[in-house]
């Protein structure tokens with residue numbers, strides 16, 4: 001059997017058409033995900049949407065179409081108290097005739113190696129399958145928890161309406177207002193990512209390669225301004241089940257970002273007070289939404305089952321640990337086991353200086369020993385190290401070390417990534 005050759009390149013689009021390599025790569029990736037068959041115009045749009053990304057493919061010559069694909073790019077990832085550069089990975093797809101031959105392993109191992117050499121502190125992905133990515137050192141770091149509101153029961157405790165709302169019809173105008181809000185909001189949530197222009201397209205107009213760039217005309221963007229007229233929150237929503245049969249539609253929240261408690265309250269008041277709406281549902285909500293605390297009847301807002309969102313793979317342990325801030329002053333020696341090598345080692349994490357935590361190579365006995373997957377899960381603060389001790393996934397070598405680590409890693413807000421990719 002011929003061993004496929006791995007090639008990496010950037011997409012090229014000139015005068016409205018994508019080059020042959022970009023077209024073949026995009027077609028292969030769409031087909032691995034059972035996606036839409038794109039015509040040349042849309043292939044060029046897909047290529048343009050991938051601008052600045054790394055396209056990796058495994059090729060069996062002379063076939064110009066790769067049998068396996070992977071796409072990645074650099075983006076800022078929020079960590080508690082700061083940001084790091086992360087390698088964002090998506091589009092891993094293998095032709096059905098070439099599965100289970102180690103092609104994902106090759107593409108992913110190469111991508112992680114290149115990202116580590118280029119100085120990325122971590123790699124992140126969202127996954128179609130939960131059992132897949134731990135073998136490459138990814139740990140589940142953030143979750144979402146769907147929120148469903150019965151609008152007939154939702155009465156807000158605070159009757160005073162603040163600020164003003166604007167329904168922005170034009171997508172470019174909506175984007176110009178929403179983007180700066182998101183840029184500030186994402187820095188408050190460990191696990192949040194900077195968005196590519198193409199990701200904004202999919203949020204605001206609902207168009208992307210997966211649906212043949214079909215515009216979702218059900219989407220509406222509402223901006224909230226404070227009493228001084230400053231934009232401080234927005235919601236993108238769409239009707240999921242029409243009011244036509246029942247007189248009570250289900251409104252889906254696509255994205256909601258609020259910079260202040262008032263922005264959050266007023267956006268939800270708006271969502272829940274519309275005529276012809278019986279239910280509001282946000283599948284991508286955080287696991288600590290304050291909504292039910294704003295209502296006279298907390299049970300008007302019901303939370304569903306958690307879903308896995310962001311998987312994180314640490315590539316640079318000292319870089320990542322030194323970039324975040326810690327609410328507790330302490331010092332621990334942490335040993336990380338990593339078959340791929342990127343995170344392997346023993347470090348002393350000293351957080352006595354709250355502004356400049358020290359991470360140094362250590363030779364003494366470790367207080368905790370954990371695999372790279374567990375480090376990926378705890379490093380943003382979304383998973384308590386004591387839970388992983390109970391699950392046999394973190395070894396506490398000195399008494400109470402997992403609790404001390406939990407206090408050091410506690411995040412300012414629960415990690416949340418509201419952008420699936």
Ligand SMILES: CC(=O)SCCNC(=O)CCNC(=O)[C@H](O)C(C)(C)COP(=O)(O)OP(=O)(O)OC[C@H]1O[C@@H](n2cnc3c(N)ncnc32)[C@H](O)[C@@H]1OP(=O)(O)O
Pocket residue numbers: 032033089090091092093094095098099100101102103104105106125126127128129131132135
């Ligand atoms: C970040 C993202 O892009 S998520 C999207 C993932 N892609 C998809 O779901 C599209 C459809 N599926 C596919 O294209 C492929 O089946 C993939 C990408 C899931 C796997 O690709 P393959 O090339 O077959 O994987 P590869 O042969 O490298 O297998 C590597 C390891 O993962 C294991 N593995 C492969 N698929 C799965 C799976 N679905 N669930 C659990 N383990 C799996 C293999 O058994 C192998 O394990 P081993 O190292 O212990 O032997």
